Amino acid sequence: MKKLILASSSPRRKDILSKYNIDIKIVESNINEKISQNERPKDIAMSLAFQKAYGVALKVDKGEVVLAADTIVVYKGKILGKPQDRGEAIDMLLNLNGKEHYVITGLAIIKAGTKTKVVDYEKTKVKFRNLDRNKIISYVNTGEYSDKAGAYGIQGYGSILVDKIDGSYSNVVGLPISKVDYLLEKFFNIKLL
Numbered sequence: 001m002k003k004l005i006l007a008s009s010s011p012r013r014k015d016i017l018s019k020y021n022i023d024i025k026i027v028e029s030n031i032n033e034k035i036s037q038n039e040r041p042k043d044i045a046m047s048l049a050f051q052k053a054y055g056v057a058l059k060v061d062k063g064e065v066v067l068a069a070d071t072i073v074v075y076k077g078k079i080l081g082k083p084q085d086r087g088e089a090i091d092m093l094l095n096l097n098g099k100e101h102y103v104i105t106g107l108a109i110i111k112a113g114t115k116t117k118v119v120d121y122e123k124t125k126v127k128f129r130n131l132d133r134n135k136i137i138s139y140v141n142t143g144e145y146s147d148k149a150g151a152y153g154i155q156g157y158g159s160i161l162v163d164k165i166d167g168s169y170s171n172v173v174g175l176p177i178s179k180v181d182y183l184l185e186k187f188f189n190i191k192l193l
Contacts, residue, residue, distance in 0.1 A: 002190045005112075007056035007068035012155065012174045020181075020192035027056045029068060041074045042121045045106030050119050053108035062113030065188050069108075071174045073150030075101040080150045089140050089151040093161070096150065098130035103150070103172045109183055118187045122176035124167030126154075131161065 003023040006013060017024050029052035039047075052068035060066060073080040075096060083089035103124045110117040144158060145151040152158035154165075154172045168176045177192075184190040 003064065004184075004190065005056060005060055005064050005066040007052045007066050010069075010174055012153075013069060016170055016173065016175045016177050017180075017192075020177075022190070022192060027059060027066075029053075029055045031055055041072055041077075041079055041102075041104050042106070042123065044079065045070050045072050045104045046108065046119050046121050047106070049106035049108040050117075053110045053117075057110040057112040060112045064112045065184075065190060066110045066112060067107070067180065067184075069105050069175050071103060071105040071149050071171075073101055073103055075099070075150075082147055082149055083145055083151045086140055086145075089145040090136060092151040093128075093136045093140065093145075094133065096128045096152075096161075097136065098128055100125055100127045101150065102126070105171050105174065105176055107176070107180065107183065109188060111188060116187065118183050120179065120183060122168055122171045122179045124165055124169075124171045124176075126165050126172060127163045128161050129163045136161075 005025050005027050007029045009028045031051045048070035049068045053066045057066045080092050083092055103126055104121055106121045108119045142157045144153050144156050152161055154162055170177045181192045
């Protein structure tokens, strides 16, 4: 069984990867995530993923493969990060209500102690249902919005907010597994199945 270092404390990413034939070790990256609205969202997501992977690659043994991801939500060209509090979560969801937005996940995979690395991204279009304010407040009251870009989790209660998606479902959860499998196999000879 191949081993993979996951540079993330996200339980969602770990859950997605744990279904496959791979031994996962979690090593948190602890980078200071700075987002500039002046850069293209996909570049920001890829840069943050690379910073996470690089920081962890410096801590692990040579030859170990490190995977990092960073997921952001983009609405009208503006990045929606993780809400600071309940009020900000409600505001974010009201802005997304009945509209389309994009979920972009930057990916970085590095073989520690070598020059082998790959950086890529996945983008998925999400359309929210038209919901009344009370439904959005009921969702926020579940507490699920906490620590989630865009203030919702499609894999939980937040699934009722979403009308449709165009692209990778697992990307919206936080890890585009099909793209990850492709990159691991092509560049690192690691097969998830």
